[in-house]
Amino acid sequence: MWNKRKEEEYPPKSAATPPAPANQAKETAPMSTTPAPSHHPSESRGPAIIGKSVMIKGQIFSREDLTIDGEIDGSVELHEHRLTVGPNGKLQAGVKAREVVVLGTIHGNVEAADKIDIRKDARLVGDIKTARIVIEDGAYFKGSIDIARPETGKASGAPSSKPAATSSTTTVNSAAAGTPVSASGD
Amino acid sequence: MPAQPAQLKKSNSAHPPQTRSSHGLEQFFSSIQGQENLSLLDFSGASQANVSFITSLGHKIYSNDVLRTMEEAFGGPGDFVAHQSDPERAARFLHESLDFPDLTFDGALLWDTLQFLAPPLLEEAVDRLHRILRPQSSLLAFFHAEEKTDSAPLYTYRIVESKIMSLTPRGERRPAHYFNNRSLEKLFQKFASVKFFLTRDHLREVIVRR
Numbered sequence: 001m002w003n004k005r006k007e008e009e010y011p012p013k014s015a016a017t018p019p020a021p022a023n024q025a026k027e028t029a030p031m032s033t034t035p036a037p038s039h040h041p042s043e044s045r046g047p048a049i050i051g052k053s054v055m056i057k058g059q060i061f062s063r064e065d066l067t068i069d070g071e072i073d074g075s076v077e078l079h080e081h082r083l084t085v086g087p088n089g090k091l092q093a094g095v096k097a098r099e100v101v102v103l104g105t106i107h108g109n110v111e112a113a114d115k116i117d118i119r120k121d122a123r124l125v126g127d128i129k130t131a132r133i134v135i136e137d138g139a140y141f142k143g144s145i146d147i148a149r150p151e152t153g154k155a156s157g158a159p160s161s162k163p164a165a166t167s168s169t170t171t172v173n174s175a176a177a178g179t180p181v182s183a184s185g186d
Numbered sequence: 187m188p189a190q191p192a193q194l195k196k197s198n199s200a201h202p203p204q205t206r207s208s209h210g211l212e213q214f215f216s217s218i219q220g221q222e223n224l225s226l227l228d229f230s231g232a233s234q235a236n237v238s239f240i241t242s243l244g245h246k247i248y249s250n251d252v253l254r255t256m257e258e259a260f261g262g263p264g265d266f267v268a269h270q271s272d273p274e275r276a277a278r279f280l281h282e283s284l285d286f287p288d289l290t291f292d293g294a295l296l297w298d299t300l301q302f303l304a305p306p307l308l309e310e311a312v313d314r315l316h317r318i319l320r321p322q323s324s325l326l327a328f329f330h331a332e333e334k335t336d337s338a339p340l341y342t343y344r345i346v347e348s349k350i351m352s353l354t355p356r357g358e359r360r361p362a363h364y365f366n367n368r369s370l371e372k373l374f375q376k377f378a379s380v381k382f383f384l385t386r387d388h389l390r391e392v393i394v395r396r
Contacts (some may be wrong), residue, residue: 118232133237141232144225144248145242 039060052088069104087121100130102139109143201277203354209383212349214293214326217393218245224292227318229253229283229299235352236295248291252299253340253356255282257297261272267362270307279307284314291292291318294325297343298389301329304362308373316376329365331388336360365390 027122047065054070062078069086075094076083082099085091089104100112102122110116112130120138127144135141218224222244228236231251240247259279260269269275292359294315303311308374330338337360365373367382367390374380374394383391 008244044187131216133241135232135237137233140251140254142250143245145237146246147239 047082047084052086075108085122092124195321198277200240203344205350205352206387207350208385208391209349210326210328211345211351213381213383213393214295214324215243217324217395218293219241221292225290227291227294227296229294229296230343233288233342233344235346241344241345245292245343248281252283252296253302255279256302258282264350267304267357270304270362276307276310280310280314284311284318286318288317289320292320292323294319294323295343296325296327298326298341299326301338301361301363301365302359308363312373313376316396321396323396324393325396327392329370329390329392330361330374331365331384331390365395 033037047067048062050066050068050070050072052069055073056070057073059074060066060076062081062083063114064077064078065080065082065084066076067084067086068076068089068091069089071089071092073092074083076091076097077095078097082101083095083097084101084104087103090136091104091108092107093106094108095106095110095112096171097112099114099117100110101104101116102117102124103119107125109126110124110130112128114130115132115134117126117134118124118139118141120136121138122141125142125163127146129146129148133145133147161176197247218226225246226240226245227247228234228240228247229252230249231254232249237247237249248327256266256279258264259275259282262269270279276353300308300311332338337358339355340357340359342356344352345353346352361367369394370382370390371380374392377394377396379395381393381395383393385391
């Protein structure tokens, strides 16, 4: 009788279980230092953001749009997505992305498969390889520009048809720690 | 050489850009007509106009705002021309503006930059241009033709068409040296040929063949 009551007080888990706590580590992804994202497939997510007080030395790989307003020393790769270097952003890095928008500073070579946009007051020193380029008056650029025709038949920047429950990730490889650190985008 | 110190005077923003035709520019683009995938050096600084024009011809462009590089290297307190005799400043300027492997470029648009360099830095710059340009390539340079002048206007040059350019005022500076045809021939003596066009606004356009 005691055991039966106990079972009534603590019924076995059913399919409708409450969501896992935010600090429960996922099986495949390392522990995240940012709050777990809310999984609402219908909501559109903004880009991942590296704030202006953040400094990273190492490699950044991203499978989503990324805005950098901090300092990066290394490399940044977002092959199918857009990189925005904010007005406070300072990159001492090689960059590869589908599209690059520069409002801050980049010292390094840039490969933008689709387009690079250098805004007024931006500063870019390095070689550019891209299909299209926009340079606003007031922008400072020093380097070479090689316009490469985009490959035909290649779907670049096409939206994913997968549900958003599979969160896209921005991976930062820290040269100092030697350990990948993942930060999930919102 | 004039004794007065060279000072950069800021431009009057009320002066709008001018557009005018240029025989030198026309000759420059005629010399590369029919070719593709050339590497061209542009000393006016990156602008949408120049980048679009040159890349639309199928060429690669290397841009640098050399007047700005000069200002950073030789500006500040003291005489702009005298600073060019400082070996460190001169080396920094050459590193920032002309540090390329030999035989890199198929053409160079120098605009009016060379006239603000004084010997021996001027000769060193021309020597480097000779090394980094490929044989048969051309360079275009402008020199103020008035002998007694305290200052020459500075412009940002933008290509409108193959023989038309737009000039946006950006200040004034005294040329470091007065150049006539003879002195220009001597300056470019390592090159194969030098051709001059004198314009109505006292500008000597020079096309030099490597």
